[in-house]
Amino acid sequence: MKVAVVGVGLIGGSIGLAARQRLGAHVVGWDPSAGALEAAVARGAIVEACASLVDAVGDADFAFVAAPVHVLAGVVSEVLAVAGPQCVVTDVGSVKRAVAGAVSNPRFIGGHPLAGAETAGVEHARADLFTDATWYLTPTPNTEGSAFERLHRLITRIGAWPTAVEPETHDVIMASVSHLPHVLANVLVAQAARVLGEERLPATGPSFRDVTRVAGANSVVWGGIYAANADALVAAIDDLVARLSHARDMLAAGDAAGIAEWNDGARDDRRRLLEAGLAGGEVHELRVLVPNRPGIVAEIALALGRETIDIVDMGLYPSSGSHGTVALWIRGAVVAQQAERLVRELGLEVVRA
Numbered sequence: 001m002k003v004a005v006v007g008v009g010l011i012g013g014s015i016g017l018a019a020r021q022r023l024g025a026h027v028v029g030w031d032p033s034a035g036a037l038e039a040a041v042a043r044g045a046i047v048e049a050c051a052s053l054v055d056a057v058g059d060a061d062f063a064f065v066a067a068p069v070h071v072l073a074g075v076v077s078e079v080l081a082v083a084g085p086q087c088v089v090t091d092v093g094s095v096k097r098a099v100a101g102a103v104s105n106p107r108f109i110g111g112h113p114l115a116g117a118e119t120a121g122v123e124h125a126r127a128d129l130f131t132d133a134t135w136y137l138t139p140t141p142n143t144e145g146s147a148f149e150r151l152h153r154l155i156t157r158i159g160a161w162p163t164a165v166e167p168e169t170h171d172v173i174m175a176s177v178s179h180l181p182h183v184l185a186n187v188l189v190a191q192a193a194r195v196l197g198e199e200r201l202p203a204t205g206p207s208f209r210d211v212t213r214v215a216g217a218n219s220v221v222w223g224g225i226y227a228a229n230a231d232a233l234v235a236a237i238d239d240l241v242a243r244l245s246h247a248r249d250m251l252a253a254g255d256a257a258g259i260a261e262w263n264d265g266a267r268d269d270r271r272r273l274l275e276a277g278l279a280g281g282e283v284h285e286l287r288v289l290v291p292n293r294p295g296i297v298a299e300i301a302l303a304l305g306r307e308t309i310d311i312v313d314m315g316l317y318p319s320s321g322s323h324g325t326v327a328l329w330i331r332g333a334v335v336a337q338q339a340e341r342l343v344r345e346l347g348l349e350v351v352r353a
């Protein structure tokens, strides 16, 4: 299997390392920076630095575009123009609407691994970066079912959990759980650095270090992320300001009971957030009879993704008639039951294998 990585930085390099180490893939790379390519070969993230995009993706089975968000739509289009018909093309951008709005191709599926670091460059790439991470995918009615199946399996094999989501929903979620925390980290370090005036800096403890780890992360990448998700991020900041105001007012009024309730609520919310996605249990197979029409696989994946149900694995069994079968493997009896109901609500027949 040949995997092409376009943009061999932190994320592209980590995909290269994971694909080589976990799948034994032949990984090649292209990047406008000669230094990045050289470093990627030295790091073992790619085995070949290609001189052109077509050399990298022309006969690849998969192309991962891991460039900064502000150039993604253009680079993905260039990749699709030179990739062979067997190549599934995806990207890893932290914002999904811009690419989804600009590119419509049955072999392109937007993607975003919910894993990373505050660092940049292939020197910081890690083969295990995506282990047990959610990996969002944004299939559309235009997506080729077999392209989705192949990408889904590849991502599973590098240790992550693919979850289908609509680009709009993705960007609203990310505004609150990823982009806002980065904004807040920047604000907190700026405020703390000036709390005693310019002459003296305060000592900082572990809590400050925990909540500000990502302050000032990779300006090229984050500038693009903030700009591409500005509307959702502004709404999240407005919400935050209202919540801060509420906390401020309780403090100013000496509302001890209100503060205790607010603090207990935060503990419960954090536990629920961190526990979501830790669903265990044995894997159940659902066999879905589907009409042979484009978009049906995306429809099923998105229906489950909307309820945050992970598809552990999937298999497509097309037939020459009007219908084929999609097999879905879902973890946990209760979740499998819920998945079965959602698929039936799409008007599809399901049997338990």
Ligand SMILES: NC(=O)c1ccc[n+]([C@@H]2O[C@H](COP(=O)([O-])OP(=O)(O)OC[C@H]3O[C@@H](n4cnc5c(N)ncnc54)[C@H](O)[C@@H]3O)[C@@H](O)[C@H]2O)c1
Binding pocket: 006, 007, 008, 009, 010, 011, 012, 030, 031, 032, 033, 036, 066, 067, 068, 069, 071, 072, 075, 092, 093, 094, 095, 112, 113, 114, 115, 116, 117, 118, 119, 120, 121, 122, 218, 221, 225
């Ligand atoms: N850093 C994270 O935590 C994280 C996590 C998930 C997704 N992402 C996404 O991954 C992508 C890459 O981020 P990163 O952290 O790896 O950044 P990075 O700076 O480490 O790597 C980006 C690479 O893209 C290359 N590049 C720049 N312009 C390009 C172009 N036109 N064509 C091809 N390559 C180009 C750069 O030379 C660099 O090597 C971004 O879209 C980002 O939103 C980042």
Ligand SMILES: O=C(O)C(=O)C[C@]1(C(=O)O)C=C[C@@H](O)C=C1
Binding pocket: 093, 094, 113, 114, 115, 116, 117, 118, 119, 177, 178, 179, 214
């Ligand atoms: O761990 C970090 O340092 C990250 O910033 C990773 C993080 C995140 O916010 O969780 C950042 C951007 C991505 O798009 C996905 C993951």
